[in-house]
Amino acid sequence: MILKGWIHEIRDLGGIKFLILRNREGLYQIVLPKKKVPGEIFEKVSELNKEDVVLIECEKKESKAKDFEFEYLPSEITVLNRSETPLPLDPAEKVSAEMDTRLDNRFLDLRKRKIYSIFKIRSDLLRYAREFLLNNDFIEIHTPKIISTASEGGTDLFPVQYFEKKAYLSQSPQLYKEMMMAAGFDRVFEIAWYFRAEEHNTRRHLNESTAIDLEMAFIKDEEDVMETLENLIHHIIKNISENCKKELNEIGVEMDIPETPFKRITYDKAIEILNDRGSTIEWGEDLGTEDERILGEYMKENDIAYYFIKRFPAKKIFYIMPDGKYCRGFDLDCNGVEITSGGQRIHDHDLLVNRIREFGLNPANFEDYLKVFRYGMPPHGGFGMGIERLLMEILRLNNIRECILFPRDRNRIKP
Ligand code: AMO
Numbered sequence: 001m002i003l004k005g006w007i008h009e010i011r012d013l014g015g016i017k018f019l020i021l022r023n024r025e026g027l028y029q030i031v032l033p034k035k036k037v038p039g040e041i042f043e044k045v046s047e048l049n050k051e052d053v054v055l056i057e058c059e060k061k062e063s064k065a066k067d068f069e070f071e072y073l074p075s076e077i078t079v080l081n082r083s084e085t086p087l088p089l090d091p092a093e094k095v096s097a098e099m100d101t102r103l104d105n106r107f108l109d110l111r112k113r114k115i116y117s118i119f120k121i122r123s124d125l126l127r128y129a130r131e132f133l134l135n136n137d138f139i140e141i142h143t144p145k146i147i148s149t150a151s152e153g154g155t156d157l158f159p160v161q162y163f164e165k166k167a168y169l170s171q172s173p174q175l176y177k178e179m180m181m182a183a184g185f186d187r188v189f190e191i192a193w194y195f196r197a198e199e200h201n202t203r204r205h206l207n208e209s210t211a212i213d214l215e216m217a218f219i220k221d222e223e224d225v226m227e228t229l230e231n232l233i234h235h236i237i238k239n240i241s242e243n244c245k246k247e248l249n250e251i252g253v254e255m256d257i258p259e260t261p262f263k264r265i266t267y268d269k270a271i272e273i274l275n276d277r278g279s280t281i282e283w284g285e286d287l288g289t290e291d292e293r294i295l296g297e298y299m300k301e302n303d304i305a306y307y308f309i310k311r312f313p314a315k316k317i318f319y320i321m322p323d324g325k326y327c328r329g330f331d332l333d334c335n336g337v338e339i340t341s342g343g344q345r346i347h348d349h350d351l352l353v354n355r356i357r358e359f360g361l362n363p364a365n366f367e368d369y370l371k372v373f374r375y376g377m378p379p380h381g382g383f384g385m386g387i388e389r390l391l392m393e394i395l396r397l398n399n400i401r402e403c404i405l406f407p408r409d410r411n412r413i414k415p
Contacts, residue, residue, distance in 0.1 A: 003028055003056045003072060004080075006111065007048055008092045017045045021056065021072075022091070024116060029068040030056060037074060044077055050090065051083035051108075099401065106406060106415055117247035118402060122391055124244055125236055126191060129212055132235040136228070138187040138214065143176035145193055149365050151175045152317070156196045158207075169195035172384050174319065175369045177215035178345060181380040182372035189214040191387075201410040202289070203399045204337055206388060208408035214342075215382035222321075222328040222344040225381040226308055229332060229340060230260045233306065237394060253395050256305065262332070263299070263307040270309050273298050284313050287331075287338075296336020305393075306334050318359040319345050319352070321381075328381070334393040342383025349373035 005023030019030040032042055048054070055078040063071035088104070089097055091111035102109040109115055130140065146167050150157055151174040158169040173190050180188045190213045198205055212232075219225060234257065241248070241255040248255060265273075270291075274281050277294050281287065287295070287309070299307050310330040314322040320329040321344040329343030346352045352373055356363045363370060388403035401407040406415060 053081040117250040128239040143173040217378040217380040266311040293336040339389040340385040344381035
């Protein structure tokens, strides 16, 4: 048989040499007992470097080694390409490197079994999400990422020079997915890029991130959207847990499949819990990172990982349907981290114009968006779920940068 991959480790014990070969399937132990392999192959091993790319013709045998079920006796080793030495980062390293060193040499970092497994699971997460949404009559769409108007408030935009006009990178597909409700598509989703010029550099923020955005029409209220969301998450986690055992094992995480329906608490209740636990947050304020963490602890004590917070104050964001001093928006948090926000939207044109004004924004800048509310807009709602946030929580990784191939943060725009 033929094995192709990278030299992960070389061990020379004199009378016997071992090569550990690595490829995306895993690690392979190649054994070279001096007496059983041709002399030139035995000698060739001393010329090999870690991370050389090789093709090995070999015979598969059962192994007695504790880490390997099989071992391979080579009859030919061909070097397809050499690796320079020393390596800036060793994919076989036993000691973990600093995050910056890892990201500076991300292609080598990605060769690590654990890191590859994160991205294999990310790919499967998206497959199961698409599977669920397509089976539930959602249509996948793609909306512009170069936009002329802010969708989530004006502060976090990256400006772009678009010929003679000023444009921005999209913060979310919010306004477009709502337009698709007026277009009569009824149920849409987008797997999209978010670009946010947020200044802070934290373990849970990226300046370029991805999300699953969804919008659905003819809803009764935000609970219809929340039900779709909890079923989607349940489907994703159940399938990852059943079908990605090898990768979960590499990462060293066991997954709990959350029961549906997820716990719901009101914003008022969240404030009560937080004040009881020493937070100084006052009614009307946004939940900060520390508040989310405290709430996560409270839930953990009650064995709850995923929970909705609903009935936020009406000032959450302009497009969410107000309901007295509250609104029909919600967040879904997992272990103290917000992974989704969404809600029922305003579908009445005049109410929307008033809300845009109340938020200090200029309705004239939203004319393309507002127009669609004048010609038959059904009641609708949806959500945006950060893919990296979800993956980070599912795999219990402590830095969001682990969940995106080439992170963009306050200090990093390369590689
Ligand atoms: P929001 O701004 O809460 O809502 O974003 C939705 C979700 O996207 C993820 N997210 C981020 N992830 C990493 N880094 C960031 N800087 C970042 N910003 C957001 C989070 C968050 O919950 N239009 C609404 C959604 C809707 O109502 O449909 C929106 O964008 O997981």
